[in-house]
Amino acid sequence: MLFASEAPLTSVEIARASGDLSAADVEAAIGELCREYEAQERAVQIYPLADGYQILTRPEYAPYLERFDSISRTQRLSRAALETLAIIAYRQPVSRMEVEEVRGVSAAGVLRNLQERGLIEVVDRAEGLGRPMLYGTTAKFLDHFGLRSVDELPRPDNLEIALKPEV
Amino acid sequence: MRLPTPVSSRAAEADEGFLVDLEQFQGPLDLLLHLIREQDLDIFDIPIATITAQFLAVIRDVEQRLTLERAGEFLEMAATLVRIKAQMLLPRRGDMLEDEDPRSELVRRLIEYEVFREVAYGLANAEAERALHRGKGYIEPRPPAKASELPLEFSIDDFIEAALSLPAPPEKRPHRAPVRPVTVDEKIELWFTALKRKAGVQFSKFIGRWKTRIHAVMSFLAALELAKRGRVRLRQERHFGNLWIYPSEDDEDS
Numbered sequence: 325m326l327f328a329s330e331a332p333l334t335s336v337e338i339a340r341a342s343g344d345l346s347a348a349d350v351e352a353a354i355g356e357l358c359r360e361y362e363a364q365e366r367a368v369q370i371y372p373l374a375d376g377y378q379i380l381t382r383p384e385y386a387p388y389l390e391r392f393d394s395i396s397r398t399q400r401l402s403r404a405a406l407e408t409l410a411i412i413a414y415r416q417p418v419s420r421m422e423v424e425e426v427r428g429v430s431a432a433g434v435l436r437n438l439q440e441r442g443l444i445e446v447v448d449r450a451e452g453l454g455r456p457m458l459y460g461t462t463a464k465f466l467d468h469f470g471l472r473s474v475d476e477l478p479r480p481d482n483l484e485i486a487l488k489p490e491v
Numbered sequence: 492m493r494l495p496t497p498v499s500s501r502a503a504e505a506d507e508g509f510l511v512d513l514e515q516f517q518g519p520l521d522l523l524l525h526l527i528r529e530q531d532l533d534i535f536d537i538p539i540a541t542i543t544a545q546f547l548a549v550i551r552d553v554e555q556r557l558t559l560e561r562a563g564e565f566l567e568m569a570a571t572l573v574r575i576k577a578q579m580l581l582p583r584r585g586d587m588l589e590d591e592d593p594r595s596e597l598v599r600r601l602i603e604y605e606v607f608r609e610v611a612y613g614l615a616n617a618e619a620e621r622a623l624h625r626g627k628g629y630i631e632p633r634p635p636a637k638a639s640e641l642p643l644e645f646s647i648d649d650f651i652e653a654a655l656s657l658p659a660p661p662e663k664r665p666h667r668a669p670v671r672p673v674t675v676d677e678k679i680e681l682w683f684t685a686l687k688r689k690a691g692v693q694f695s696k697f698i699g700r701w702k703t704r705i706h707a708v709m710s711f712l713a714a715l716e717l718a719k720r721g722r723v724r725l726r727q728e729r730h731f732g733n734l735w736i737y738p739s740e741d742d743e744d745s
Contacts, residue, residue, distance in 0.1 A: 400622070427604065480609040
């Protein structure tokens with residue numbers, strides 16, 4: 325299943341598909357496979373990603389894979405996109421206005437773009453005037469940055485400020 | 492004709508006092524942080540007069556090139572800076588000692604922004620690290636190319652040629668209502684006459700007497716009308732073959 329999948333699979337998803345295995349069984353089996361792949365220094369390894377697991381190539385092969393035109397390159401995000409994602413990741417669920425307040429610039433275009441790329445989604449609507457949409461990060465966001473969960477986000481020196489919601 | 496490429500703003504501005512290109516800044520906060528950090532200033536004790544002057548100098552240089560929205564963002568910050576500067580100059584009365592430093596809100600925003608800039612930097616590293624690993628057949632969706640950015644690959648001559656080769660618009664002709672020289676009823680009469688003498692009439696022979704198309708059309712309509720009334724039968728051997736008209740049995744009896 326991990327081999328056939330093009331996106332990370334969670335142990336719960338695998339367990340559900342297999343029928344008679346529990347998520348814990350799957351976790352244990354994946355752990356075993358991981359150690360096996362690693363011991364054998366295989367070209368692909370099982371990486372924990374976005375709450376699940378995915379089989380990926382090892383980093384040392386990246387230069388070779390880059391040479392194939394048929395293998396798509398991942399597109400790097402702009403600074404505006406990265407800053408916006410940083411704010412959303414730490415402050416989610418967060419409205420467009422809050423993002424704009426932190427960055428001091430309009431966020432509409434960036435938010436639309438990130439939404440189209442599936443990195444953020446509307447998770448809720450705020451109470452109050454106009455019931456503004458609240459954004460949060462997606463599993464694809466975690467995948468894009470190689471994170472298991474938002475707990476693995478890059479930590480700034482001043483973490484409290486990042487976490488402190490707008491007053 | 493190739494569209495002229497805009498002159499690089501970087502090159503144009505590089506010689507002037509501040510080596511600042513607004514394009515590389517995410518916004519007014521980013522620019523302000525740059526000015527403060529570049530000159531190693533204390534963020535908690537910003538020399539507001541100096542910074543304001545520098546900030547204004549930068550945006551004055553590039554004002555014309557900014558889009559309205561971006562210009563608005565920078566000008567709003569400029570206004571804030573000028574307001575703070577004015578507040579700092581005002582003599583403080585005794586009862587205002589408790590008041591906040593007018594810079595504090597700006598400082599809070601700058602520090603907050605700087606924190607997220609740092610996180611964004613960390614995310615960029617994580618992104619680069621993750622890009623070294625490839626999954627199976629994972630295809631990152633590409634944003635669609637903007638039509639306006641497509642280069643024009645033809646010359647002005649091609650353009651003129653294409654324009655000239657277009658057919659001239661048709662002249663406006665007054666609408667003419669054709670006067671029908673013959674009616675369906677007249678043709679029906681003629682069919683009856685023709686069928687009285689023969690067991691069957693070939694359509695092409697029947698209309699052969701007249702040269703104009705309207706006669707053929709009216710004859711055909713008359714034949715259809717008669718067939719609908721059950722007075723004649725129509726038979727065609729094959730598609731586009733000869734059409735034969737026969738009087739119907741009842742008619743023969745009468």
